[in-house]
Amino acid sequence: MNQSKVGLLDLPDEILLMILKKLDNIDVLYSLLDVDNQRLDIIAQGNIFINTLNFVFTTFTNDISSINDTMVDRFCRNILPRIHYNIKSLTVDSLSMERILFCVDYPNLTELKLFNFNGKIASHYFRDKGPFDGHFVRQITDLALVFQNTIYDTSTHYSLDTYRFIMQIFGNLKHLSIIGSYRWMFLDLSYHKSLPPSPVTFSSSTLTKLRIRVISYAACLAVLDGRFKQLRTLIVDIIDIDLHQSYVYNMDDLPNLKCFSLTTTSTCFMDMFIESIPFLFRRMINLEELTLQLSVIMGTVFIDGTHIYNNILIHLQQLRIFNFCICTDLRIDHLVHHLSKYDIQRTFSNAIYQDVDCMVQYGCNRATCHVFSLPFIFDYIGYIGNTFPSITFIHVRRLFVCDLVPFEHEFFIRIASCFPLLEHLSMYNIGPQLKVSTKLKSDNSRMNSIVKYSHLIWLELECVHIDYVEQFLNETKTHLPSLTRLTIYYSVLCNVTEDFTRYITRRNCIKVNQLNLGGGIIERSKDFNVYFPLL
Numbered sequence: 001m002n003q004s005k006v007g008l009l010d011l012p013d014e015i016l017l018m019i020l021k022k023l024d025n026i027d028v029l030y031s032l033l034d035v036d037n038q039r040l041d042i043i044a045q046g047n048i049f050i051n052t053l054n055f056v057f058t059t060f061t062n063d064i065s066s067i068n069d070t071m072v073d074r075f076c077r078n079i080l081p082r083i084h085y086n087i088k089s090l091t092v093d094s095l096s097m098e099r100i101l102f103c104v105d106y107p108n109l110t111e112l113k114l115f116n117f118n119g120k121i122a123s124h125y126f127r128d129k130g131p132f133d134g135h136f137v138r139q140i141t142d143l144a145l146v147f148q149n150t151i152y153d154t155s156t157h158y159s160l161d162t163y164r165f166i167m168q169i170f171g172n173l174k175h176l177s178i179i180g181s182y183r184w185m186f187l188d189l190s191y192h193k194s195l196p197p198s199p200v201t202f203s204s205s206t207l208t209k210l211r212i213r214v215i216s217y218a219a220c221l222a223v224l225d226g227r228f229k230q231l232r233t234l235i236v237d238i239i240d241i242d243l244h245q246s247y248v249y250n251m252d253d254l255p256n257l258k259c260f261s262l263t264t265t266s267t268c269f270m271d272m273f274i275e276s277i278p279f280l281f282r283r284m285i286n287l288e289e290l291t292l293q294l295s296v297i298m299g300t301v302f303i304d305g306t307h308i309y310n311n312i313l314i315h316l317q318q319l320r321i322f323n324f325c326i327c328t329d330l331r332i333d334h335l336v337h338h339l340s341k342y343d344i345q346r347t348f349s350n351a352i353y354q355d356v357d358c359m360v361q362y363g364c365n366r367a368t369c370h371v372f373s374l375p376f377i378f379d380y381i382g383y384i385g386n387t388f389p390s391i392t393f394i395h396v397r398r399l400f401v402c403d404l405v406p407f408e409h410e411f412f413i414r415i416a417s418c419f420p421l422l423e424h425l426s427m428y429n430i431g432p433q434l435k436v437s438t439k440l441k442s443d444n445s446r447m448n449s450i451v452k453y454s455h456l457i458w459l460e461l462e463c464v465h466i467d468y469v470e471q472f473l474n475e476t477k478t479h480l481p482s483l484t485r486l487t488i489y490y491s492v493l494c495n496v497t498e499d500f501t502r503y504i505t506r507r508n509c510i511k512v513n514q515l516n517l518g519g520g521i522i523e524r525s526k527d528f529n530v531y532f533p534l535l
Helices: 012-022 025-032 036-046 071-084 097-102 119-125 160-169 217-223 270-283 304-309 341-345 409-418 466-473 490-496 528-533
Strands: 052-055 089-093 112-117 142-146 175-179 208-216 234-242 258-270 291-299 320-332 356-362 366-373 381-384 398-402 425-430 458-462 485-488 513-516
Touching: 052 304, 071 097, 097 425, 142 160, 208 217, 217 234, 217 270, 258 270, 270 291, 270 304, 320 381, 320 513, 356 381, 409 466, 409 485, 485 490
Parallel strands: 052 089, 089 112, 112 142, 142 175, 175 208, 208 234, 234 258, 258 291, 291 320, 381 398, 398 425, 425 458, 458 485, 485 513
Antiparallel strands: 320 366, 356 366
């Protein structure tokens, strides 16, 4: 064989498969089926490429791409009729799902993931006499609904009837995930104190895993009121954990629950941490894995290892895995003395906890303390200041930084390094930057380095000194290649950009297609349109 002229078809099947496995399954099928080559045709129809298909042709981060109709039509007409019998897992985009799902039968399909959902689509598909009614849905055991990440969905909100229909028509459902979306898109499952308890309108005797976002802590209790008796794993994100309802729910033990995750970005008060949440854990008598993210307003002390043990771990004798991030906020007047990071860490016994780290920050009248397990597994962390550990927070996508001490250029270099996949950054700091910080004077290379946030999509600069707007929009200081959403005061934006004539601040604005302004009337001048051509 002449090695200088080796073609793809000259490779043995084993090597050819290794190469093709690196590609997306859809690309392989689209490229190799119907190319008039029997060998490639046989390889492409192998189970390794057919079992799991991902028909997601669009992304709805901030940019809406048009779907490739020709590609979808070819799949529906020529490819799916040949491979549909072997498909076990299917991921479909909302814009193409009706054509993909209903063009053929899927006798072995058990896993279905529907991307880029919204309230209007949910109300249309998940209802009596809807498209799914009477189709292949009873064989589905795993269902995931991924809502599109946009705040501009004004469609009809889905209701209890949507949940009831999902549980009714997907009669053998074992795993249900409802992911993404914003506050008003999620159902309040709790009973209102002004109304009598309504009968349980949806339940399941087969569901073993549920991932869901709910409005309140009371809604979380409603999920655990007995309607899902076989539930072994519950992953719940609570929007407002301190929102109470007066109705008393079924508080029986939950012996089947093995894995529980409770996360929230809202703040609760001390009684929630001391009373309500521990009472919930006492029902989970066989819990083996716990994930907990809380922010708590305390009266006089930080939450440390002793508090966590006495209020949580003492009730969970079967616990094997504990991932947590707990933030305490309190007034400094109530502190007898300032505790250091090491004072807090000493309260975590090595015999009980895994690796633990800590951040303590003091302001003029308030103090904040974070205690968290390592590795850090959460996608959000807030209220961190100039002092944070030099570890890599690989999972964090959303970050809120807040301090009274100015953030210098070196701080933003550390943020970019420690949060490499950051997508949403919000800031609070009204103190002006020093012209050249002492640390940067001693290291000229760092003083001149440009900070790059490769994945940053959304930047919030409302509650900041104008120096930080300069820090981020000036391309000689910061590079924001993915920025598409900017929250900022219009008057400050005009100032820093010199009424949209300053070239050095234009590059970081050029891809912005959502501009959230705090007051002020936009004058859409020619210069403004050049700055923001995608608005």
